[in-house]
Amino acid sequence: MPLNFTLALRNLFHDRLRFVATMVGIVFSVVLVLVQMGLYLGFGRVVSTMIDHASADLWIVRQGTKCFEDPSLLDAHVRDDVLATAGVASAVPVVIGFSDWRLPSGEMTPVFVVGTDLNANGLHPWNVTAGSIKALANDKAVAVDQTYFKRLGVSGIGSTADLRGRPVRVSAVTDGIRSFTTTPYVFADLKRARDYTGVPSNKLSYLLVKLKPGADVAQVQRALHSAIPSTEALTRAAFRDRSRNFWLFGTGAGAALFAGALLGLIVGTVIVAQTLYSSTKDHIDEFATLRALGSSNAYIYRVIIYQALLSAAIGFCFAAVIGFIVVEVTTKGALPVVITPALIAAIFGLTVAMCIASAFAAILRVLRIDPVMVFTR
């Protein structure tokens, strides 16, 4: 191990107060960036949760549909044209829409209804913890998520309420189907979902298309487009991207998250630059002595760079621990902070880059050292 590394290590820990200040700066900034980016990933995940859980090779949507929650409707007869297209095996209709849920207490709360054909493999509730999907075929049956029990004024299977003036009964309970809009999802059979949302029987929201084995996706997409020009046939990935883009960038939420992260980086860089600079100034005699001993500038810079890298590595570890705690705490929330290995790697790289950029001022200071000063001190 070169001694300039040892020197960096000792200098770093020598002044405890400054070390703490450096760590606070790095941890604050890295946690902020981590949370902002984790929210970005989490947001991206929750806005596409319905798309990810639907069983479809292609989504037939009204031309220009921006996201899953988009209220634009298709004509029901489109389904015949879709089924007539070569390569299409099935087309399951889905009806979605906002509705009003009236609690037994008489209070009203908005909900988001998702209706699908129970006999087909389309978009069914998942993570069912009580009751069953089959039970949704019963009269008045709906599925709700247990995290919304209080909001909906229900306590489990058998609880009743009103949905757009029609009596409903909880027949299935899910765990973790949460909406980032905080409006609870309510699953129901397709036919009754029309009543709850007011979507007439000659309209529908989406068609979930399954392809025949061996069918070429792009070819089917082209055929569908020319057969029904008012619609688009999107792959799951394309619809997911479109949904994410709409919610993250169409609304400015993504830009706000990135701006927050950028702010964190700037604050972190300023704090680390400040502490590195003052540390370098305190040790300026030693740097001048190194220069007098004949060390190259590169050797001296490395003391500062090592200090920056050590700070980055140690600070990052603290920040990562805090990050994982945040993940644990928010995992059940409406908007979980999601940390992926790629995010961890990217943020580690960013931390290192931030600390090296912070070393810039200190290096400039060292560049101005005149070794002659060792004689006068």
Place this chain on the structure above:
Amino acid sequence: MSRNLYAMAQPVLEAKGLTQVLGSGAAKVRALKDVNFTLRAGELALLMGPSGSGKTTLLSVLGCMLTPTVGAVSVCGKSTAGADAEELARLRREHVGFIFQSYHLFSTLTALENVQLALDVRGRRGNDAESRARHALVRVGLAEKFAATPRELSGGEQQRVAIARAIVSDPSAVLADEPTAALDGENGQSVMTILSTLAKEAKRGVLVVGHDPRLMPFADRIISIADGRLVDERSGTGPPRLRAAGGS
């Protein structure tokens, strides 16, 4: 007689027609005026003069820390003309060891690490470097103090660590700026004894700057400087034991 002997020895540092202007504007000072000086292998030269006479400035120019305003410096026969800061650093690294009045040890490093540092900046690491550093500390009488930090050492011990650091890379010239000024008489004597031994043993040129007359017995040659000019040069007595070793 001994003066002739030193005159024959290899010049280690040579300065010709040095003039050094320091500062700028109203604070401009001609710190050296037409100075000619040669430091030879195997001698301990003592540069004496009042405060502000230009001793440190001459040491800095000879040690490649300052570029002379006028005149030429050569180190082991190599001219420093046109050298930039990195090249001057390389010349110092290869040929010169420095000792300072205030030691300038690294407070967070042990005695051994302080000495090793002088090798480390030269890219010399590992077991060989470490055993060299140990050897240098043993030579200055600090065999027991390898692991001590500067804070745990007396002034005399710290200066001996600095001497070990200056010689561990085996430089041709050792330049010491008032190395005993901060030490009491006894420690000053022991530091000077070590320095004169170093000059003799390894045929090094040692230049000591100071103004304490007690340094004079250790010198082979005494040069006086006043107001930026060398005004007198005479041969010193040198300790008898060392004179015998150097003269035979």
